Amino acid sequence: MNIQKYHFLQICVTVYAVCISQLATMGDTQLELAGLTVTPHIQSSFMRYRRAPDPPLGARVELFLQNKGQAPLTVGHDFKALFDGQHAEKWLTSGSWAWHDTPSARTNQTISLAPEALMVWSFNSRDASWGSGTHHQLLLSSADPSVIDLHLDESTTWLSSVTFMGQEDSVQPNRIIAHIANESEWIVTPRACRLWLPVRNSDYRVLQPLDWQTNLVSFPSDGGIPSGEKGGFMMESDPLPLTYCAIEVEILSQKGAVCSLWAHLRIKREVFDIGGGWVADRLGDKNSLQAEPFLKTLRRMHVNSGMHQDVPGYTDTHLFDQYPLKFMNRL
Template sequence: MIWSLCCASSGLLVAGRVWAGELAGVTVTPHQVQPTLKYRRPHEGTMGARVQLFVRGPAQEPRLAGESPREWLDRREWTWQDISLQPAIPAGALGVWSFNGQDQRWGVGRSFPLQAEGLPEVPVTLAEPQCWITAVTFLASQGTRPDRLLVHVVNHAGDRLALKSLQLWLPRSGESSHTFWPGPRHDLETVVPAGEPGYIDLQVAPLPLGYAVLELRTDRETLWAQVRVRPEAFDISGGWIFDSKTPWKGDRPGQSPFLDILAHLHVNTAHYEKAGGYSDDPDLVKRYPLKRFHRLWPLEEWDTEEWLPTIHAVEFLGEPQYGGGRPVPPQEVLEKLLPYRPSRLATTVTHSEERIWRFYAGLSDYPHFDAYRVVAPAADAWRQYNRWGGRQISWGAPLETIGDLCRSLRELNRPAPTAVWSQGPHHDWGGGFFGGGRKRRSPTPDELRAQAQHALASRITSLYWFNLSPRSLAMFPDLWEPMTLVGREIQMLEPFYLTGAATHFERRPDSQGAPDWELSVISAPSGAVLFALDTAYTADPSENVFRFGEPRPARFQFPLPDWLRHPKRVVRVDAGGVHPVEWKPVAEGVEVDDQASRDRMYLVVQDERELAGVEARRQQALAREAEYPLNREAFEGVVTSGRRE
């Protein structure tokens, strides 16, 4: 078929007929799996893609390759779709028709005709993207309505990419949350070099919370993204902290030794909706404010100006990929989240099995996963990792696979932010994991920190410790200090995590090809956080724990994006402060010489005033720790008292 397309004053002229609607753009997010992860069963099927069709109205009742969206879902060629759940797109508005292909039939390189009432028949090709929006962050200088927008772009093409303008499409108040109308447009003069990342950093009028579409026009193509507008903050959760079987409150009104510990650990969030003894105690809530994530239903109770600042996200579906032994189909997950779409509350889903979680990509606003690398249930097959000199172990998996899981979830759900449940102390892991002789039922301090650092290096924007119940904390007090240091460092570097994007990852083996270091870069407008994570640890055959060696000479080269290639300073950063380090500029980044083991974080800045900000935030973290001191004796007295508050 020969297509004849041209513009007409009242619409699109195709083969002599004027059509009012049009397919404005297509975003393809290819499926992927991590080859480093080992499973008892292979990955299912071939690689499909998550597809978003951005359509200008009027348009309705689409058919793709001659079939309705519901028919493709019923035939199990798609894992989920929201097209049949969308209202008709009116003239002048924009709609987004989304689906997730099951396998290669709907993967990169395939094409299909799109038909809909109001549209001409259009051939759609699912091309491998060369440029895309990789991260979108909204920040609020005050209140809950964001007034700063950061958009990070990847240009994998062979030519430079000139960013011309950014148009926001927003829903109208009182109308469908997924019918978008033209909003503010910002002209740009940004050039992204070939093969490089780039970013846009805009001050905007306060934006309403809800969904939006970004239309980023360039000199080659238009990039599109549908996003949830929510003010980003790096929250640290303690999980299900209110253990009903263990007393936690204590005798002193308005104070709790248990909540003192959580505050000292920089925990500001928990998995609860209303917790008796806490939520109904104004003095405790004032002294220990905790954001919540839970079902948060009915909406009219929680979607209010009063409660919005106290909400992290909606989460109530458990682990749908496990589902208690019966996985919950992705479409069912989508339909359970649908009532929250018109609200101002972001949704999150717990992913648990990388082998199949591509089928659930794109379902929630703020996806996260739980996977732990020692003495815990796991979806991957730990004895299949050829990592320990031919020895098979059942009590642990490579700690660095946390990073693999984070990168997988991030890329499948881009440009949405992601979070992670990170392994902390837990009183209830055991069973068959001790068949290999491991006695410790939670991570060691080094194992805990390593898992958190691999997640942070991937650029998560919240971390949830599993699980800081009173019993868990009482059983493993040697983990309090490592969690405190991780929390302090997050506070110190939070602006770089939130405004940045992951721009580099590299596995660096030693001269014999064995694991040695992993290097990662998170690049923000004002600087970059560089991670060197030690992968030369060993599995101790006597105590069955992972052990790191003594510091060794190390030379690291970190590629930096174009705007950071001439830094003023490079420093080492940890919970103890900012430290000088030997460094020099190299062709596309910086080189650092150090004595290192376990992990190192370095900070690259263009303006040395950024370092003063890092130290100021460290002092704020230390002040919080002093305000909420660790009182082990008082805490253990409450836990063992037998009271039921």
């Protein structure tokens, strides 16, 4: 993956991806709905509420809009965008939406969307009128009656999580792990993946496509994710910038259909500690941290911290360099 020319400014969030491609013509500029993700709100049956919860459930929606025209498109606070004939603020004040991240919410920001570049809009609805399974229209130009149909259908295959991993000595990740949930009737296989990244830090809302990557290390190993199961892949990359990105995963179903799954997130290397508790204790006439088999066991369990202080025979020897455990006894 060649990203050296990019300089830039990321979840784990479950997304339902809808594969869709429609055009809205705006003079000489065309915006294509390259992707749509719908994350339905749910209420756990295990939760107990102080008062009866509101039964209608909304959804979090992300629109991946691509400029398919020949000229850059200027998108500012006054950019014309009507959802079912209303400005986004109307749905906010009426209580149908909880929040939105569309151009009208960005009062001090204007972007220039280059040809083939992508921008992401999102909103979070409060009730079933904009929930999963509903259909709406997005009008992007008052001078042109063309609209984009928004089918907020719950997908049967989606990116359930995307994680960025890397080396301990670098804050920039160089490995992507994507998990895919398959609730369709068919086996699905991830075929390729590409990132959409900004060219400059200041233009983090304008995402340019990188090359498709097919060097996927899949799980299960044969690549196919059975119906009702979860799977995914790992992909190596050059060190990635710490910025916002879109990730597009192309999948092939057993019946021959090709579709893209989408997610919009911030790139950051996932770092976490696993504590072993009171790992230092007497072991005969020595300390447990002086026993290399014990240290190897902790390493195999991915334990990298413990409730201990300086332990002569461990912290002052090669054992600490080879099997380091972070000090968590005192702050």
